Amino acid sequence: MTDADTVPLVAAALPEGDRSLLLVDDDRPFLLRLSRALEQRGFAVRTAESVAEGLAAIKAEAPAFAVVDMRLADGNGLDVIESLQRRRADARVVVLTGYGNIATAVTAVKLGAIDYLAKPADADEVIAALMRAPGEKAEPPENPMSADRVRWEHIQRVYELCERNVSETARRLSMHRRTLQRILAKRAPR
Structure with a gap:
């Protein structure tokens, strides 16, 4: 399969022309760094540092994409995912976490997340996960954790x-x- 063969699949799976993205993470330096990197790649990024801020941002305008940290100071990122999926069913959500386990990954996917990445994830990994066509498998990591x-x-x-x-x-x-x-x-x- 060539790159040209995958383009229609990706385009069909993405919200049409909408590049709005909500980034929710309580690690401020990481949040700012990832936000800048995603903006440079064409996304209209809004940031939130807590569950409450994330829920308020979704209530104001539900984005097409979201990158949500699992553990936040005031609660669980799963609440943000659930709220976004209720407001916008076609939203594509990637969960980031430094404390991954199978149970939370399964719950995140059941709530509508399309992928689950371990921190520290870079912008290219996040974008690849957001843009991956349904059913397309992720590439195995080149340098997995020891x-x-x-x-x-x-x-x-x-x-x-x-x-x-x-x-x-x-x-x-x-x-x-x-x-x-x-x-x-x-x-x-x-």
């Missing part, structure tokens, strides 16, 4: 869910408290 990084991400996720309580995190992970403290003190593996 097993050590996946383990570290899981430990960080549980630590955050336990409200940064080392003892509770160690108990839930069936790990000695001192071992966990040493892991938390180190930098993230590549």
